[in-house]
Amino acid sequence: MVNRPTIIDVAKIAGVSKTTVSRVINDDVRKVSDETVKRVRQAIEELGYQHNSIASSLRTDRTNIIMLMIPDITNPFWPEVARGIQDRMDEAGYSVVFANLDWNHAREQDFLKIAMQTRVDGILINPIHVSEKQIITTQIPSVVLGIRPGFNTLDMVGSDSPAAMREALAYLVRLGHERIALLLGSSETGSSHSRKNNFLNFFAERDLPVQSEFVVNVRFDNHGGEEGMTQLLQMPEKPTAVIASNDLIALGALQVANSMGYQVPKDISIMGIDDIYAASLSIPALSTVRKDKYQIGKIAANYLIQRMTAAVEQGKQQISKVPCQLVVRGSTTRPA
Amino acid sequence: MVNRPTIIDVAKIAGVSKTTVSRVINDDVRKVSDETVKRVRQAIEELGYQHNSIASSLRTDRTNIIMLMIPDITNPFWPEVARGIQDRMDEAGYSVVFANLDWNHAREQDFLKIAMQTRVDGILINPIHVSEKQIITTQIPSVVLGIRPGFNTLDMVGSDSPAAMREALAYLVRLGHERIALLLGSSETGSSHSRKNNFLNFFAERDLPVQSEFVVNVRFDNHGGEEGMTQLLQMPEKPTAVIASNDLIALGALQVANSMGYQVPKDISIMGIDDIYAASLSIPALSTVRKDKYQIGKIAANYLIQRMTAAVEQGKQQISKVPCQLVVRGSTTRPA
DNA sequence: TTGTAAGCGTTATCAT
């Protein structure tokens, strides 16, 4: 291995003790004479000394690293959330590392373990398989990305998904649709259950016929959308509108509809949720419900910083639901 | 802070020395009796002991972490490369953390420093502003993602971009295009220069007229494509075909062309490079040149593992150019 | 097969 200089080497050259060097490095300069500071800085420069944060962490029990755990880094939704997180964390002096969970139960648990073993200072996670208890067990300050019904301890930040779904449905109903299908992205999260109920209740509450055969469980990506849409379009009585759990699913559906010769929106309307960049690219461009991804990231980062610095009362769960916004584009219209 | 159990606690409960515990943890079980192993494992379980990799790293000078540094995590190109990297690194027992450089000079240097300070075992980087020398100075085994003309020491893995560009151009010329513009994604990499020359040489070599006013420098994202395309469409003599440095730029261009009332490809052909998922979603779907992103990641990971384990001769640069493949979709046709 | 003890590079405590 490389033989890097340590503070001891620096101390030797500067003619001081390593304690003094440490003080300079940590900007704990109050009690060091300007003269000495200069000499130490010079020595550091001269040697090309690099602070060893491993050793520092061992001593201080802090790493200044927070881990961002998301299920699918290929979904353009997350990078925007990440940006909000990073901007805030940068300010606060933390580095953000990503963990790509791949919708994979084992990976999710593995990374929780890795987070413990590497002693990260905080966790931001969009949990799919792990329970709130498992997260809490890490003893690491954590904030949940997304609203998880069963969770009642950890802070959570997400968009107001039920409201988003209701708004989208109300819009489609206003257009005159009665046969509305749901491509329900599912992944064994409790939330997929509640989102299904949320969908069905909408109709029940308005005395509209509930067609639960129009709820199709699909994977949470474009392929899921493709498969689900294929299924819907083979039904003897097809829906006149389709709403998907996210834009990727909707875009997959849109592509299948196109390639099977259906005209969107004339033959069938399609809506997404999220408003990722690609939603504005398809033709017709995708009608959707915009989530303020950057804002979600920023709030989550703030919550976590509060928790890490114990700036907020323990045991009091904070929940933030960022409002969504209907975005009407070309993929929806009144039924034929 | 939390009071986590250490190997000393485990040792006490198991009635052995911490050395023995360490041996069990590191599967250095050859010299420990089955009986003892069982007792230690039990104690670990009982205490919920978690290995402290900080302390371990300090002692061994290895972190088993490799840092992946990319300019823009919102470009769907990188997640697919990352997947190739992760799959290989997982096998080899390394964790991959991402650093998002944001096309930002300072950030790029900062993260190089963070990589040194956190003592990561390896670096995979798509360098934009930093020099090869700066990377080498870290003393950390590193592999470059992308082919950088000036670099002659570090291993590099990328697609054969010049070939990709030539193939795309040849295709457009075969279609009969003579007025071909280039939306050149630029970011002060030397490579943007050489890619420009590569473009111009293509015409020179074939005795075709070279119109260097058709080379427009743009930012490396969709907005760059939008701005560049706007510029091109305001020219008195417009190009009949446009090729972009990557799909994001091309998609931005496509969108602008659409919204300005041009029919693609009838009025103007547009080509991208990369073949990201969104390229197949636009209508017309984007003709492009596919790069095997997963493969790039996998090869890069292999190179890095070789370097980290010193399995390959020092000082011998390895370069791998993954071949590209023309993908013809709907955004290109012969000129009007 | 197991244990003792030194040391990795810091920071924190207590003197001076």
Added chain:
DNA sequence: ATGATAACGCTTACAA
């Protein structure tokens, strides 16, 4: 204002 010294939790010769 500066320094000596003891941790932090682990791995690794070396001894037994």
